[in-house]
Amino acid sequence: MTIIHTIVERALVLVVLCLPLAGWAQMAFHDRKILSMTYEEEASSTQRGPNDPPTAVAPPSLGGCRLPVRKMEDIRSNKTSAGAWVFALATPSGVPLTGSSLTTGGDGQAWLASAIASLRPMGLMLQAGAAEGVDVQLRLAHAWSGGMNLHSHVVLQAVYPTPSGLQTRRYHGMATKLNWVNGAGEFMTTLNMGMTDALSAFAADLQRMCKGEA
Amino acid sequence: MASIRSAGASLLLALCALTAGCASFHKPLSAEDSSRIKAARVTVVVPQETFQFTAIGTQLTAALGGGLIPALIDASVQKSRQAEMRAQVQPVLDKLLDVDFREEALVALKRPDLTLPFALAGTEVVSIMPGKSDHDAQLASLPPEQALMRLTMQYSIDPESRVLTTRTYANVWQPGQNEKSYAGSLVYQGLCESLEPDSVRTQMRDAMAQTLRLAALDIAHPADQGQRARGKHDFRGTHPVKLEGEVLASDQGRVAMRTSDGAVFWLLK
Numbered sequence: 001m002t003i004i005h006t007i008v009e010r011a012l013v014l015v016v017l018c019l020p021l022a023g024w025a026q027m028a029f030h031d032r033k034i035l036s037m038t039y040e041e042e043a044s045s046t047q048r049g050p051n052d053p054p055t056a057v058a059p060p061s062l063g064g065c066r067l068p069v070r071k072m073e074d075i076r077s078n079k080t081s082a083g084a085w086v087f088a089l090a091t092p093s094g095v096p097l098t099g100s101s102l103t104t105g106g107d108g109q110a111w112l113a114s115a116i117a118s119l120r121p122m123g124l125m126l127q128a129g130a131a132e133g134v135d136v137q138l139r140l141a142h143a144w145s146g147g148m149n150l151h152s153h154v155v156l157q158a159v160y161p162t163p164s165g166l167q168t169r170r171y172h173g174m175a176t177k178l179n180w181v182n183g184a185g186e187f188m189t190t191l192n193m194g195m196t197d198a199l200s201a202f203a204a205d206l207q208r209m210c211k212g213e214a
Numbered sequence: 215m216a217s218i219r220s221a222g223a224s225l226l227l228a229l230c231a232l233t234a235g236c237a238s239f240h241k242p243l244s245a246e247d248s249s250r251i252k253a254a255r256v257t258v259v260v261p262q263e264t265f266q267f268t269a270i271g272t273q274l275t276a277a278l279g280g281g282l283i284p285a286l287i288d289a290s291v292q293k294s295r296q297a298e299m300r301a302q303v304q305p306v307l308d309k310l311l312d313v314d315f316r317e318e319a320l321v322a323l324k325r326p327d328l329t330l331p332f333a334l335a336g337t338e339v340v341s342i343m344p345g346k347s348d349h350d351a352q353l354a355s356l357p358p359e360q361a362l363m364r365l366t367m368q369y370s371i372d373p374e375s376r377v378l379t380t381r382t383y384a385n386v387w388q389p390g391q392n393e394k395s396y397a398g399s400l401v402y403q404g405l406c407e408s409l410e411p412d413s414v415r416t417q418m419r420d421a422m423a424q425t426l427r428l429a430a431l432d433i434a435h436p437a438d439q440g441q442r443a444r445g446k447h448d449f450r451g452t453h454p455v456k457l458e459g460e461v462l463a464s465d466q467g468r469v470a471m472r473t474s475d476g477a478v479f480w481l482l483k
Contacts, residue, residue: 028346028349028385028394029344029345029346029349030343030345031345031346032342032343032345076263077263077314078263078316078341080341080342081261081263081341081342082263083261083262083263083266084261084262084343086261086368088368088381092401092449092455092457092473092477092479093399093401093473093475093477093479094381094399095239095366095368095381095382095383095399095400095401095477096261096366096367096368096381096382096383097239097383099261099343099366100343100345101261101341101342101343103342139311140263140264140311141263142262142263142264142266144262144266144268146266146268146292147268147288147289147292148285148288148289148292149289149292149293149296151266151268151296153264153266153307155308155311170308170311172304172307172308174296174300174304176292176293176296176297178286178289178293179289
């Protein structure tokens, strides 16, 4: 009898927990979440697999690099939206029942510029209008909810001058963070984590380019 | 004993409420509404900027009946799996970065051979999910005999099987009515010949066209009357499963099928 009681209690708890969620999901419309697009360096979470051996990674040094960053540009195909929070059941028939878009209330270009500027302590030079330098572009800033987490994918693109002409390279930053309340600030943090991840790949590559190794 | 009966009654009540809440995820269009609507403005909302991939967690929270600790374990496991998937998906995401679902949906909406639930009064593809005031304004701008059909779509691709899946929540509203007239869950699966951008674009256009066809089938056949054939077909992708349901249509190796929860699938045979 105790077992039955426990099962009934557990089931009751599950249903009671689900009820507000089901009710909430019934709300067809939610206001959009406006992201501040303010860059703050965040610890990257998914750059390495969990089974990868630990390695000590020193931040790249860009001191003495002949290539300054001379231009930063937001070239996203859609500068209004940066993804969405969506409620969908995790079943084959699960569809986006409700949700709200993430809109870039701030300026994507300013977000990129402050992110790039965060590399200055490593020795990165910023020199607008330089005859020769690297042009950095923001290709993608996308965040979404999935399972109990928030996810982001940020893509930076750098155009390098090389003896054989201009060479374009892309850097993907990805991040995952626990979702507490679907807050706009949480999504912004997740995007910043993705940006930090992409920046570290860019900085490492720029260092190799400066040393003539790539 | 009395406490068990009491808990059982509460459980039944709660389950009824939950079922009632979930039931409106599928709402057939009534014959009266169907005859009233002469045309519909179709708005496709695609609230994602590129392909997104989401690893599946343990579902421990659901299995244990909730709780913070299982939720944290779930989230942690999903995060690890997400990191493990990265190496596999990143090259695909890079290759498909320029593929824009919204552009392909627009192309598909201009096809002359679309199977539609209503005559078209206009089409648009947008990125922003509307708030209540946006929705009310959109509805108020329609003439009385027209309806608003909004399709909220998400898309994903499984790099291994090359199956493109789109998930669409379709809703129809009429001016002057607070309640939606129709709600349907429409899930499409199609096989990309390759993971090259052009091949994926072709499949995206097909997904848009077939999703409208699924809506038309769902609206034309609002209830299972036991007269149509039943079938079992594979739902493919990262977590394959066999689905069973009422076959609404069949076409060149693919089938439109409605499962017991009211969702309509377009599946590869």
